[in-house]
Ligand code: SF4
């Protein structure tokens with residue numbers, strides 16, 4: 001099952017909490033960056049970032065499988 005996080009950029013303050021709480025290194029917050037970026041690993045849909053973001057600036061959704069041909 002694949003998951004994807006998405007930033008709501010106009011709500012994000014770049015605080016980096018999401019990157020700190022992500023247990024799977026799916027989000028990184030480079031020191032020089034204004035916003036979080038994709039990390040070295042993939043999202044497992046744990047929702048920790050969604051729960052901990054103080055600004056409701058991150059969404060996580062499950063990717064739907066492409067229809068088989
Ligand atoms: S916790 Fe929320 S506000 Fe902070 S960097 Fe992550 S998405 Fe942006």
Ligand code: SF4
Pocket residue numbers: 003005021022023024025026027042043044045046047048049050060
């Ligand atoms: S849902 Fe979990 S694994 Fe995915 S980006 Fe958020 S904290 Fe990381």
